[in-house]
Amino acid sequence: MAKRKSPDARTRQAKPATAGKPAAPAKAAGKPDLDEVRAQIDGLDRQIQQLIVERAQWAHQVGKAKGKLAAAVDYYRPEREAQVLRRVVDRNEGPLGDETLVRLFREIMSACLAQQEPLKIGFLGPEGTFSQQAVHKHFGHSAKGLPLASIEEVFQEVAARNADFGVVPVENSGQGTIQSTLDMFLTSPLMICGEVELRVHQHLLSRTGRIEDIERVYSHPMSLAQCGGWLRQNLPKAEKIPVSSNAEAARRARNSDDAAAIAGETAAHVYGLKTIAGPIEDRSDNTTRFLVLGRELFPPSGHDRTSLLVFIRDRPGALYGVLEPLARRGISMNRIESRPAHGGLWQYAFFIDVAGHVHESPLRDALAEVGESAGDVRVLGSYPVAVL
Amino acid sequence: MAKRKSPDARTRQAKPATAGKPAAPAKAAGKPDLDEVRAQIDGLDRQIQQLIVERAQWAHQVGKAKGKLAAAVDYYRPEREAQVLRRVVDRNEGPLGDETLVRLFREIMSACLAQQEPLKIGFLGPEGTFSQQAVHKHFGHSAKGLPLASIEEVFQEVAARNADFGVVPVENSGQGTIQSTLDMFLTSPLMICGEVELRVHQHLLSRTGRIEDIERVYSHPMSLAQCGGWLRQNLPKAEKIPVSSNAEAARRARNSDDAAAIAGETAAHVYGLKTIAGPIEDRSDNTTRFLVLGRELFPPSGHDRTSLLVFIRDRPGALYGVLEPLARRGISMNRIESRPAHGGLWQYAFFIDVAGHVHESPLRDALAEVGESAGDVRVLGSYPVAVL
Numbered sequence: 001m002a003k004r005k006s007p008d009a010r011t012r013q014a015k016p017a018t019a020g021k022p023a024a025p026a027k028a029a030g031k032p033d034l035d036e037v038r039a040q041i042d043g044l045d046r047q048i049q050q051l052i053v054e055r056a057q058w059a060h061q062v063g064k065a066k067g068k069l070a071a072a073v074d075y076y077r078p079e080r081e082a083q084v085l086r087r088v089v090d091r092n093e094g095p096l097g098d099e100t101l102v103r104l105f106r107e108i109m110s111a112c113l114a115q116q117e118p119l120k121i122g123f124l125g126p127e128g129t130f131s132q133q134a135v136h137k138h139f140g141h142s143a144k145g146l147p148l149a150s151i152e153e154v155f156q157e158v159a160a161r162n163a164d165f166g167v168v169p170v171e172n173s174g175q176g177t178i179q180s181t182l183d184m185f186l187t188s189p190l191m192i193c194g195e196v197e198l199r200v201h202q203h204l205l206s207r208t209g210r211i212e213d214i215e216r217v218y219s220h221p222m223s224l225a226q227c228g229g230w231l232r233q234n235l236p237k238a239e240k241i242p243v244s245s246n247a248e249a250a251r252r253a254r255n256s257d258d259a260a261a262i263a264g265e266t267a268a269h270v271y272g273l274k275t276i277a278g279p280i281e282d283r284s285d286n287t288t289r290f291l292v293l294g295r296e297l298f299p300p301s302g303h304d305r306t307s308l309l310v311f312i313r314d315r316p317g318a319l320y321g322v323l324e325p326l327a328r329r330g331i332s333m334n335r336i337e338s339r340p341a342h343g344g345l346w347q348y349a350f351f352i353d354v355a356g357h358v359h360e361s362p363l364r365d366a367l368a369e370v371g372e373s374a375g376d377v378r379v380l381g382s383y384p385v386a387v388l
Numbered sequence: 389m390a391k392r393k394s395p396d397a398r399t400r401q402a403k404p405a406t407a408g409k410p411a412a413p414a415k416a417a418g419k420p421d422l423d424e425v426r427a428q429i430d431g432l433d434r435q436i437q438q439l440i441v442e443r444a445q446w447a448h449q450v451g452k453a454k455g456k457l458a459a460a461v462d463y464y465r466p467e468r469e470a471q472v473l474r475r476v477v478d479r480n481e482g483p484l485g486d487e488t489l490v491r492l493f494r495e496i497m498s499a500c501l502a503q504q505e506p507l508k509i510g511f512l513g514p515e516g517t518f519s520q521q522a523v524h525k526h527f528g529h530s531a532k533g534l535p536l537a538s539i540e541e542v543f544q545e546v547a548a549r550n551a552d553f554g555v556v557p558v559e560n561s562g563q564g565t566i567q568s569t570l571d572m573f574l575t576s577p578l579m580i581c582g583e584v585e586l587r588v589h590q591h592l593l594s595r596t597g598r599i600e601d602i603e604r605v606y607s608h609p610m611s612l613a614q615c616g617g618w619l620r621q622n623l624p625k626a627e628k629i630p631v632s633s634n635a636e637a638a639r640r641a642r643n644s645d646d647a648a649a650i651a652g653e654t655a656a657h658v659y660g661l662k663t664i665a666g667p668i669e670d671r672s673d674n675t676t677r678f679l680v681l682g683r684e685l686f687p688p689s690g691h692d693r694t695s696l697l698v699f700i701r702d703r704p705g706a707l708y709g710v711l712e713p714l715a716r717r718g719i720s721m722n723r724i725e726s727r728p729a730h731g732g733l734w735q736y737a738f739f740i741d742v743a744g745h746v747h748e749s750p751l752r753d754a755l756a757e758v759g760e761s762a763g764d765v766r767v768l769g770s771y772p773v774a775v776l
Contacts (some may be wrong), residue, residue: 016534034450037449037450038445038468040446041450041472042441042472043447044439044442044443044446045437045443045472045475045476046475047439047481048436048439048440048443048493049476049479049493050494051432051435051436051439052436052484052489053480053481053482053483053484054432055429055432055433055436056483056484057483058425058429058432059429060483061423061425062425062426062429069511080426084429084430084433087430087433087434088433088437091434091436091437092441093441094441094450095441095444095445095503096440096441096499096500096503100502100530101437101440101499103495103499103529104492104495104496104499105433105436106438107491107492107495108436108492111484111488111489111491112484114488115483115484122639137411141491142488147653149660157727161475222523234723249439265535266594268535272462332701365530376594
């Protein structure tokens with residue numbers, strides 16, 4: 001690796017310029033030679049390709065290490081992928097963003113994994129949905145997406161082994177939990193083996209595309225709240241009118257020149273509106289969260305989350321019996337959500353997300369203790385916390 | 389680069405096994421150690437990341453080399469990208485496919501280019517269309533896609549500089565030329581600066597998903613023809629019924645258990661059908677071709693195509709005057725298509741695709757000669773032939 005020249009190494013490491021390196025770009029003179037730069041890039045590309053090919057050959061060895069030459073599903077390891085991506089982020093000092101590098105490495109891993117039979121991933125279709133974006137974000141473009149007609153069907157196809165994994169939406173930072181997804185776990189034997197977070201961006205849309213025309217802004221109350229700072233700064237006098245959905249907002253904005261809607265960019269196309277500005281949400285963490293469904297529990301990745309489904313008979317005492325062993329050990333809880341348990345012995349079901357992996361302390365000890373209490377605890381999965 | 393170990397180098401180059409290399413995988417023993425393989429992959433990842441970062445830094449220099457720190461559109465060079473990708477294919481000896489490696493390098497280039505302001509690419513929306521797939525295939529996922537309501541709007545937004553480039557479908561190996569796209573060039577000043585080819589796959593879909601139930605197969609005649617070999621082999625007794633479109637075929641297949649449709653996979657979702665088999669087209673080159681629209685003519689890439697728009701007054705003699713100088717120089721013609729010229733001095737318009745670049749012989753000489761004949765020739769663009 002000694003022969004390559006890094007154009008910014010000097011700047012980054014604040015070393016003095018070294019004379020006598022004829023191929024270094026004429027950066028001091030302010031204007032590097034284009035042919036020289038391109039030759040450097042060509043050299044790097046050759047090396048990158050060689051390394052990716054070697055990586056693919058080693059990945060092939062992993063397949064063999066597992067015994068017979070396996071299909072991708074047999075040696076796909078989510079905990080290992082999460083570790084690789086975290087290392088990529090830890091190493092990154094720019095100029096490329098973490099998200100860009102993580103995307104490139106996901107694609108490289110996806111390609112290496114797909115050498116025999118690619119992973120088949122069921123998702124709520126049709127193609128072009130956020131769910132498909134989540135599939136590509138998590139599994140890369142070498143995985144094969146299977147668009148399915150319903151969330152139920154995604155569960156069914158994974159259980160029937162027609163899909164290796166499934167990807168289903170479970171909550172949106174705007175609209176809250178998608179109950180129908182959670183309820184599937186009441187009867188499904190599938191495990192959660194990953195999560196994907198997808199940023200969702202808000203845009204200000206109108207018929208004319210000119211901000212000076214706008215006197216009213218329609219949107220879902222949650223979206224209005226998400227963009228409150230931007231609106232105060234850029235449209236302080238406009239009336240904010242909450243409506244039932246962002247799609248409804250776009251429909252209304254279509255009817256007059258002085259109205260705008262806050263909605264996703266796709267709505268601009270569907271409703272023939274122009275984008276005035278975007279993204280305009282005050283916090284960039286406006287996300288939809290997806291779960292990756294599989295059939296097995298994978299080992300710890302070092303930074304994991306565990307989803308529990310807890311059935312209890314009578315609420316106050318039993319729930320305390322479940323939560324206390326967790327709280328006492330300082331295990332942080334990301335979410336708790338109660339659902340009717342749909343008959344049987346138990347009256348209430350709670351979906352609880354906690355930090356940690358069931359195979360590791362302190363969660364393992366806490367769950368052993370919970371098992372002795374008045375509840376019935378099912379581990380829905382322990383999986384790596386989403387890497388970007 | 390001397391310290392890395394290639395797991396298959398021995399096999400590929402048929403060298404004898406070298407003793408005394410402790411870190412080499414225990415391949416001779418048939419079962420490499422998983423931890424060792426993963427350590428190798430981690431080392432490769434570290435190097436790949438370092439090289440990609442260096443590449444990004446050099447790409448940054450290209451931006452500077454052009455003068456002030458430029459937006460991506462100012463230093464995007466399609467001919468250069470095509471050359472890089474062709475070298476990737478030329479170097480490739482497996483195990484990854486050409487298509488996979490080309491995709492990875494497109495993403496790497498896309499990420500390097502998007503460091504300042506990403507390219508904005510207009511396409512016929514909504515998201516999830518084949519056009520969007522073509523945008524990602526050609527420009528990578530670091531470019532920003534702008535879904536637009538019509539092909540006309542794609543032309544308009546590129547001309548108005550709201551989009552840096554546009555991507556529009558121009559022909560389908562099944563349905564032929566998309567005339568409305570070609571006709572836009574009769575009045576638009578835009579240039580063609582690239583082409584994208586996207587494979588389109590056919591699937592056999594039915595309500596039950598069982599091939600033994602099928603007695604009739606509906607599809608567009610072109611699709612039936614494309615899958616003739618597969619049908620003869622797998623459904624020799626089934627009746628083949630041509631209908632107006634593949635969507636219509638899917639609608640009909642929905643009505644009875646003994647009917648199937650040949651259609652794209654998305655139709656399975658939309659019409660609630662199951663996939664019996666796919667892809668089932670006899671030739672894997674069933675493609676849709678897209679044009680990349682820009683505002684300038686780029687230099688030759690070494691393997692280019694030129695699109696010409698030729699206006700002539702009277703058909704037989706004048707067309708000959710245009711074609712003869714091309715034919716005499718052995719310039720191959722990929723396509724010729726006549727269109728009414730919509731009034732004015734000229735009566736006929738011909739869209740002609742020929743091999744070569746207008747800045748290079750023999751095409752340059754041929755066009756100089758054509759210019760003296762009875763026609764009026766407009767160069768719509770010279771651009772790299774699609775790399776995979």
